[in-house]
Amino acid sequence: MNDSLHVLHTQHGRHWRRNRFVYPVLSRRSRGLSLGVNLNPDKICNFDCIYCQIDRRSESETRFVELDDLLAELDGLLTLVTTGRIYEDESFASVPENLRRLNDIAFSGDGEPTTHVNLDEVVELVAERKRRLGLDDVKLVLITNASMFHRPHVQRGLELFDQNNGEIWAKLDAGSEAYYDLVERTKIPFARVLENITAAARVRPLVIQSLFMRVAGEPPTAGEIEAFCDRLNEVVAAGGGLKLVQIYTVARRPAEDFVTSLTDAEVDGIADRVAERTGLPVERYYGR
Secondary structure, three states: OOHHHHHHHHOOOOOEOOEOOEEEEEEOOOOEEEEEEEOOOOOOOOOOOOOOOOOOOOOOOOOOOOHHHHHHHHHHHHHHHHHOHHHHOOOOOOOOHHHOOEEEEEEEOOOOHHHOOOHHHHHHHHHHHHHHOOOOOOEEEEEEOOOOOOOHHHHHHHHHHHHOOEEEEEEOOOOOHHHHHHHHOOOOOHHHHHHHHHHHHHHOOEEEEEEOOEEOOEOOOHHHHHHHHHHHHHHHHOOOOEEEEEEEOOOOOOOOOOEEOOOHHHHHHHHHHHHHHHOOOEEEEOOO
16 A cells, blocks of 8 residues: 555544535545544544544534534535545545545444434435435445444434445454453443344344454454354354454554554454354454
8 A cells, every 4th residue: 555545544534624524534444435424523422442543532622413514514525526526635636546436425423323313314314315416326334333223213224224225334342241341441231232233133234343453562362352253153143144244453543552553464363263263254454
């Protein structure tokens, strides 16, 4: 990867020009442009992951989602991307031709998007704009920790993703409760996340996104990776569909200094073991 492309892949700022809610990024996992929709500009999240790159120590200037502004920002960026004018901007001028494509509109941002009380309404309005422009091949992606799937408005939102070329990317970074507690630092029980992933996967196949790292210099143990494979196999055995497992490591500055990237070989070792133990398709993404 050339230096300019590496910089684009590692800079995922949630602001672009004067936008507060919608931002473009060159995503290594999307292999193209992704338009991020930030439903948590207040930077509040129900997880406090040790590898998160959001600076939660500083207060955000924007506290609430202003829906009309969000939709106006989305319309503006969709125009820039579909006309190709975004590549006239110095931030994206170095994007090679094969990556000059809009892959998805991703609900991600500075917190957990499913905590937004009007998630289903926002998804419906974004999907309507995608249909109006004839962007049927552009995915809607929900990047989520799966903690709120049991809530009715979130279930309605998931159904809208199903109806609009959507994918659900559910976080699962651990196989054991102890490692989950270490990494995610949340009061939400590990069992709830596993139950929610299983229930959602029974309705539609999920993408599992799994970030592994060195914690105080130590990679996850072999036993932890075996437990992780066990959890994936349990979802499948319970009737859940898993279309892909993404194994990746830290690529941007994390919240905690004791968190660092795995080597490429360590990422490969985990990905190979997951593929061997589960038989699921596995993609791998390296760090710095």
